[in-house]
Amino acid sequence: MVSEVFRLEGFGKILESWGLMDALLPFLLIFTLVFAVLEKSKILGEEKRNLNSAIALIMALIVVIPHLTGNLPAGYDPVLVINSALPSVSLVVVAIVALMIMIGVFAHEKIMLGATMPGWIAFISVILLIIIFGSAAGWWVSGFDEWLDSTFGSDALAVFIMVVVFGVIIAFVTGGEGEREKVGALKRMGFDFGKLFGK
Incomplete structure (x- = not known):
């Protein structure tokens, strides 16, 4: 029988068990959106890519880490809201x-x-x-x-x-x-x- 990794359904289950939907995709989405808004609006000034990326990284981690540790109530968990919306x-x-x-x-x-x-x-x-x-x-x-x-x-x-x-x-x-x-x-x-x- 073919290994579970080489079947698309099995590969999806493995990615889900690694936290793709709970950690990686929400992190990338929040980081990308915050970084794009900061770059476009130039709130921190011209050519401040390093500051923009640091703030986007911190905001994405602030959203994802409490979800992973379970410290948020069910109705106030931004990752669950993002995944359902x-x-x-x-x-x-x-x-x-x-x-x-x-x-x-x-x-x-x-x-x-x-x-x-x-x-x-x-x-x-x-x-x-x-x-x-x-x-x-x-x-x-x-x-x-x-x-x-x-x-x-x-x-x-x-x-x-x-x-x-x-x-x-x-x-x-x-x-x-x-x-x-x-x-x-x-x-x-x-x-x-x-x-x-x-x-």
């Missing part, structure tokens, strides 16, 4: 990057908040990401997806989504540059909300 922060970062990818793929016309995106594409992308991540996290346990599948069938839903996606792509491809400036994206797809509200 960072996966959620990482999930938010992944969701934001996925949103930027979706907007970058589907939208290039209008500048809003410094990014190129029509507002409705950003709104649809946010809704889709909430649905995707909520489904992966098990938030939607009401059985709505089973109801859709039993009512319409998975093939009908797939065809509907495909028709909508291809309709949007065709609307963007066939519209000329001059038309795009005069006519909005929704009007090119047949939605005229101005007539609906009497404008």
Whole structure:
């Protein structure tokens, strides 16, 4: 049998037993963040790298050593707070990057908040990401997806989504540059909300 070290799961357990999550990673995270803030803000003056690194080292040790010795109450242990909060922060970062990818793929016309995106594409992308991540996290346990599948069938839903996606792509491809400036994206797809509200 292969040694436990050469299997990824066994290697992870060995690193965990050495204190990777309890000592090394929180220490490196705190040291790096404090050092970067001190270097960028230049609180101690110009070219004070040695002082910045010493202060960052001391602050990281002040956080990690009481955790290792167990001298902190459970609710006030910064390492436990960091270890429980960072996966959620990482999930938010992944969701934001996925949103930027979706907007970058589907939208290039209008500048809003410094990014190129029509507002409705950003709104649809946010809704889709909430649905995707909520489904992966098990938030939607009401059985709505089973109801859709039993009512319409998975093939009908797939065809509907495909028709909508291809309709949007065709609307963007066939519209000329001059038309795009005069006519909005929704009007090119047949939605005229101005007539609906009497404008």
